[in-house]
Amino acid sequence: MGASETMTPAAREPTRERAANYLLERHRFGWAEALPWLIAIAAFFVFPDRMTFGSQVLVMVMFALSLDLILGYAGIVTLGHAAFFGVGAYTVGLAAARLQWTEPISGLFAAAIAAGIVGFISGWFLLRYRGLTLLMLTLATAILLQETGNLRSDISGGYDGLPGLTFKPLLGIFDYDLYGHTYYLYALAALAVVFFFVRRVVYSPFGQALTGIRENVRRMHAIGSPVHWRLVTVYTIAAAIAGVAGALFTQTNAYVTLTVFDFDNSAKVMVMLILGGTGRLYGAFVGAAVYMVLEDYFSKLSPTFWQFGIGLVLVLTVLFAPRGLLGLFEKVGEYFTGRKHS
Amino acid sequence: MTAALQVEGLNRAFGALPVTRDVNLTLERGARRALIGPNGAGKTTLVNLITGVLKPQSGRVVLDGNDITGTSQAERARRGLARTFQINQLFRGLTVIENLCMTIGERDGHCNNMWRSAGSRRLVIDEALDHLDSLRLTDDALKLVRELPYGRQRLVEIAIALAQKPRVLLLDEPAAGVPSSESHLILDVVAALDPDIAVLIIEHDMDVVFRFAKEITVLVQGAVFTQGTPNEIMNNEQVRAVYLGQESHRGGRQGMHHG
Numbered sequence: 370m371g372a373s374e375t376m377t378p379a380a381r382e383p384t385r386e387r388a389a390n391y392l393l394e395r396h397r398f399g400w401a402e403a404l405p406w407l408i409a410i411a412a413f414f415v416f417p418d419r420m421t422f423g424s425q426v427l428v429m430v431m432f433a434l435s436l437d438l439i440l441g442y443a444g445i446v447t448l449g450h451a452a453f454f455g456v457g458a459y460t461v462g463l464a465a466a467r468l469q470w471t472e473p474i475s476g477l478f479a480a481a482i483a484a485g486i487v488g489f490i491s492g493w494f495l496l497r498y499r500g501l502t503l504l505m506l507t508l509a510t511a512i513l514l515q516e517t518g519n520l521r522s523d524i525s526g527g528y529d530g531l532p533g534l535t536f537k538p539l540l541g542i543f544d545y546d547l548y549g550h551t552y553y554l555y556a557l558a559a560l561a562v563v564f565f566f567v568r569r570v571v572y573s574p575f576g577q578a579l580t581g582i583r584e585n586v587r588r589m590h591a592i593g594s595p596v597h598w599r600l601v602t603v604y605t606i607a608a609a610i611a612g613v614a615g616a617l618f619t620q621t622n623a624y625v626t627l628t629v630f631d632f633d634n635s636a637k638v639m640v641m642l643i644l645g646g647t648g649r650l651y652g653a654f655v656g657a658a659v660y661m662v663l664e665d666y667f668s669k670l671s672p673t674f675w676q677f678g679i680g681l682v683l684v685l686t687v688l689f690a691p692r693g694l695l696g697l698f699e700k701v702g703e704y705f706t707g708r709k710h711s
Numbered sequence: 712m713t714a715a716l717q718v719e720g721l722n723r724a725f726g727a728l729p730v731t732r733d734v735n736l737t738l739e740r741g742a743r744r745a746l747i748g749p750n751g752a753g754k755t756t757l758v759n760l761i762t763g764v765l766k767p768q769s770g771r772v773v774l775d776g777n778d779i780t781g782t783s784q785a786e787r788a789r790r791g792l793a794r795t796f797q798i799n800q801l802f803r804g805l806t807v808i809e810n811l812c813m814t815i816g817e818r819d820g821h822c823n824n825m826w827r828s829a830g831s832r833r834l835v836i837d838e839a840l841d842h843l844d845s846l847r848l849t850d851d852a853l854k855l856v857r858e859l860p861y862g863r864q865r866l867v868e869i870a871i872a873l874a875q876k877p878r879v880l881l882l883d884e885p886a887a888g889v890p891s892s893e894s895h896l897i898l899d900v901v902a903a904l905d906p907d908i909a910v911l912i913i914e915h916d917m918d919v920v921f922r923f924a925k926e927i928t929v930l931v932q933g934a935v936f937t938q939g940t941p942n943e944i945m946n947n948e949q950v951r952a953v954y955l956g957q958e959s960h961r962g963g964r965q966g967m968h969h970g
Binding site for chain 2: 381384385387388389391392393394395396569570572573574575576577578580581584585587588589590591592593594595596599602
């Protein structure tokens with residue numbers, strides 16, 4: 370501090386430039402960001418017979434990404450995010466089963482709108498609360514939707530769900546294939562579009578305001594931020610994206626049951642995100658992929674006790690890598706390069 | 712000329728305990744007013760009522776001739792009412808410059824934009840750096856707030872309030888918790904504030920109060936005990952009895968620094 374007091378404006382210039390450049394460059398794409406996409410494309414060629422599983426991973430990545438937007442960036446803690454996944458899943462499911470609306474891409478848009486509306490309405494009421502109250506209310510939202518579906522099992526199919534759905538070929542050309550190749554690339558393309566959008570939002574002034582709400586909501590009020598409106602907006606966006614993930618889930622599986630609304634589903638996506646690292650976009654990729662691969666591996670190893678393995682990995686992560694696996698990678702990177710990320 | 716800020720007959724109680732009793736207070740444009748009073752006199756509560764953190768049970772708050780009693784905290788901030796907090800309220804996990812850019816972004820409405828990159832607005836970044844320059848914080852621009860010593864954080868707190876470009880500024884013990892070796896920096900900043908801004912400062916250190924304020928309001932048990940120029944207050948026997956006589960206040964603060 371002593372140095373800056375005597376510094377002339379000219380001498381201060383490099384310090385200013387460094388600070389300005391940090392902000393000017395931060396949102397630019399880095400080379401490392403190509404990595405998850407290259408892996409996803411490589412997986413298509415390396416594991417051609419595992420593409421149905423691959424699609425499920427991509428769906429969960431998108432679901433976790435939507436949670437990162439509200440949990441990682443805006444700091445909204447929710448245990449009911451499956452509500453929006455479920456609304457999206459049932460939007461395309463019901464449209465196909467009851468209305469014979471089986472065009473897949475328009476289904477994604479319909480799911481986004483339906484889930485977005487549910488997100489907007491519930492968010493408008495719930496986001497006045499924080500902490501445990503909010504946790505319980507979001508949980509209740511998912512249960513209410515599930516029970517509504519159960520109540521009208523004549524429409525929803527109840528817990529048996531809507532089996533054997535068929536969808537039109539993609540773009541009228543690419544048909545569903547037994548190995549799930551088409552749907553893997555379809556899910557990957559959808560994820561890329563959603564990711565590009567989320568990334569824009571996160572690096573925008575609006576995204577910055579979300580981190581401000583997470584870091585100190587009292588200060589946000591004091592500098593004139595319409596906090597409730599910002600939260601409702603991002604909650605609606607996240608709900609719409611979760612809805613798209615749910616729609617992809619239904620389309621790739623060709624069935625949907627009321628279990629999509631389960632508390633398990635809300636908890637699982639949160640575990641994935643925490644495993645990968647919150648508030649860093651790619652945490653959703655790492656977390657969902659690692660979780661799904663481990664689940665797949667452990668359940669083959671021990672069909673009865675596979676959850677023990679998942680639990681152990683989570684405990685170790687929380688204890689030794691509180692910022693998630695991505696945070697751990699960064700730490701290791703810092704150790705070797707001696708450079709500190711901020 | 713309308714006053715920058717006018718508080719009329721403000722009342723607020725927590726349960727059966729009245730903490731603000733029929734308070735009237737006027738800040739003319741460019742005012743330099745100190746609000747003093749013993750601990751528990753309701754000074755911070757008054758700031759919270761003026762800024763909208765709390766709602767009064769009766770009375771009005773008028774900013775630049777407009778009644779803002781029913782408006783939200785954020786709305787008041789957008790209309791030019793800024794404050795600092797007695798205990799820092801900062802974005803601790805963000806860098807110092809991001810704290811400033813956030814403030815400017817919300818002030819100018821950029822934060823409604825979710826498509827353009829925050830980093831693409833060079834003017835915002837330059838303005839943020841200018842604010843940091845003026846408080847000699849430039850070297851800390853890229854540090855996380857939580858990595859700064861408390862005294863430097865206190866300056867960020869003030870930098871944020873100034874970046875709001877307020878017309879009325881409420882400073883709640885700006886030098887509280889800062890070692891006396893560093894507090895002069897903060898007091899210099901306060902003394903050099905834009906003369907157009909109306910400033911209300913809550914402060915326990917009487918040297919600061921008498922150096923800075925042109926008018927003083929004494930608050931006792933939630934009510935305005937008396938107001939006047941520093942000289943009048945200093946020579947007021949009753950004030951001396953209830954407040955200035957209690958050397959324990961200054962002693963208490965000094966003790967905190969050494970302890």
